[in-house]
Amino acid sequence: MAHDDPHALDRSYQAPAGLSVDVSDPAQNPGLPPHRERITDEDPKAMETAARTVYTLFYLSLAGSIWAVAAYMLFPIESGSLVDVRYNNLFIGLGIALALLALGVGAIHWSKAIMSDKEHIEYRHPTRGRDSVREASIQAFAAANEESGFGRRKMIRNSLIAAVIASVVPGLALFRGLAPHSTAANPIAGDPVQLLKHTMWDKGMRLTRDPDGTPIRAADVVLGSAVHVIPEPLSKLGHEDGYLEEKAKAIVLLIRLLPEQLKESAERKAWSYNGIVAYSKVCTHVGCPVALYEQQTHHLLCPCHQSQFDVTEAAKVIFGPAARPLPQLPIAVDDEGYLIAQSDFHEPVGPSFWERH
Structure with a gap:
């Protein structure tokens, strides 16, 4: 039976044999309990x-x-x-x-x-854009x-x-606190270009293992290995002397490949030694540490935003949001066979930013 009111009681309902149902008095809304004053x-x-x-x-x-x-x-x-x-x-x-x-x-x-x-009770009603x-x-x-x-x-x-x-x-x-500020003693502190352009690395400075500061012989670097490296003077700095700040800029990843696997430009041929190359460990996207090395593909991976760099081609970007290759540290070997830096990085380390030309 059809009803105009969907909530109307269907009195045509027939109860099963042996079961009586009283449909004359449907359940009533008991209403709200008495309000208690606070x-x-x-x-x-x-x-x-x-x-x-x-x-x-x-x-x-x-x-x-x-x-x-x-x-x-x-x-x-x-x-x-x-x-x-x-x-x-x-x-x-x-x-x-x-x-x-x-x-x-x-x-x-x-x-x-x-x-x-x-x-109070809020009754539902059709929503219309009326006055x-x-x-x-x-x-x-x-x-x-x-x-x-x-x-x-x-x-x-x-x-x-x-x-x-x-x-x-x-x-x-x-x-x-996210950005440094210039002071009379350090006028370049507020300039990210100048602040990141120079690190502790200098000509003749030995490459040492992080964190103990042990000098690294070229002959001891195993093919396919990736070694975390810091400048030799850094291991002698105390935390009160800016150790963390300097390490954040100077940290390097040292990798050895077969010399014939390196695709070097004429300018950079003298920056490596017998297949050993050194790149900044600081990602050029937002500065995360690039520390995951795929030995078979020779790719460096940043764990933060998945930027990937090709070690065989000057750490150029092959995937991800990084805007430029990892800066390369020119290296050589001293008279005792220890790896040394030829100079500082030739470009600012760390994230790319609009002030950088």
Whole structure:
């Protein structure tokens, strides 16, 4: 039987033999349980106390954000001091944690104790772009504003806005540490071209194993091997003397192939020794360490974004987002058979950037 009302009861239903079904009185909607008033609904003083708690938490969040920025400046990681680095991480972390925790707790307490908690039913209806729908939307926003008190409780509103805005400030301030800054003692520190153009490598400097600083004899480099290499003076530097900063620029990967496998230009024929070549280990995409060597294909792989470089052809890019080959370190052998650098790299190491010509 067809009915105009899809929810109408089908009284034509026949129960199986021996089973009686009463279809005369369908189940009724029991409705909502009685509303329980909160303390803040019954006591104006409790409501004001809750409001003070909320905006106090929001202002506490604001203070946490300000403290995180202040800690970033009070304990600069650029100083190189391990104490400053520890305090920088500790106090910035505490400031950001306080800012986000107080903001979250304040928002939850606001919704639990102050906003209207009366139950209501929202019936579904077709969504259409009519004027009545727009008017209903405006009324809904007005009702939400009235129930939450956002428009009339200025202290809560203003403290919330201030806390939300301030919560992103520590993150913005931390971007400052991503780039070095020029100083009177180091005027090129803010120039990435000059900063990455020169490393510790110099003429006659021995290649040594990372990290123990053992000099490397050419005869000891096995065919198909890949050795991580640092300049000899670097192993004598302490961490307080810029060891990590210098190593990040000067780290090299030493590889030995058959001499006939190298496809060298006339300019670079003297940069290798008996099939041994040295390339910067710093990827020219975003600076990740290139350390995966495929012995059979002679490809170097960057694990971060899958750039690949061909060792046999001056480490040219054959796949991935890297924009240029890995810089090559010219090498030779001294009178004792140890591998040495002929000079520094002939181009900046590290990521490509728009300032580089």
